[in-house]
Amino acid sequence: MSNVLSQVSYPVFLACVFIFFILISAFSFIVGIGLAMRSPTMLRFFDFMNRGFSVRRLIKPLFVPHFIEPAAFRHLTLLGIGIMLGAATSMFLLWDVNADVFQPVFLDPFTNETAEILASHTKSFLLVGNSICVAVGLLALFFPRMLSKIEAYADKWYTLRKQMRHLNEMHPDIDNWVLAHPTVSGVALSILSLVVGASMYARI
Numbered sequence: 001m002s003n004v005l006s007q008v009s010y011p012v013f014l015a016c017v018f019i020f021f022i023l024i025s026a027f028s029f030i031v032g033i034g035l036a037m038r039s040p041t042m043l044r045f046f047d048f049m050n051r052g053f054s055v056r057r058l059i060k061p062l063f064v065p066h067f068i069e070p071a072a073f074r075h076l077t078l079l080g081i082g083i084m085l086g087a088a089t090s091m092f093l094l095w096d097v098n099a100d101v102f103q104p105v106f107l108d109p110f111t112n113e114t115a116e117i118l119a120s121h122t123k124s125f126l127l128v129g130n131s132i133c134v135a136v137g138l139l140a141l142f143f144p145r146m147l148s149k150i151e152a153y154a155d156k157w158y159t160l161r162k163q164m165r166h167l168n169e170m171h172p173d174i175d176n177w178v179l180a181h182p183t184v185s186g187v188a189l190s191i192l193s194l195v196v197g198a199s200m201y202a203r204i
Helices: 002-036 040-049 069-074 076-095 099-107 112-142 144-154 173-180 182-203
Strands: none
Touching: 002 040, 002 182, 040 173, 069 076, 069 144, 076 112, 099 112, 112 144, 173 182
8 A cells, every 4th residue: 555655646746846846937937037127126026035034033932941840840749650650551561562563664765674673673762761761750759859960960951043143144145146237147047947947847
């Protein structure tokens, strides 16, 4: 069934990609003609589309830390019991499960031998992860101070906002050149758009 779906979906995906590039080529051709004719409307549109929007400012709330530890530690006993019960139940259900049930997940991108190895490692990974959860639950129930020390050491915040600051800067050199030479830019854009659109249409 999966092979049939892949045989059908792959050509449909390729056709959608080609149609997408044809539409982009048509749009680029119109923009190129407008630039070549030095249309005021097209020049205003080009200037409008090149305005800068700060993605860094939009995603700033995602980089703000939110501490749930005070609320969680007020109900540490219930939290420990819940973690232990959930992890122990998962381990009980996974223990007798054959690792082959995970193999179909890896069959398409990998060979059978690699899929078997990955399936076995997946089961082991889940068992080890749930064992760690059981240990965390035991610490929450019987050694809360030790859990607080581990949490204080591990609860460090890392942000890439400083490293990503240069990605938020505008580089309008090419845009300024296009606006300074609209005829040449428009003719070149129109010709390239026709070439790309024709090549994409020939492949459908």
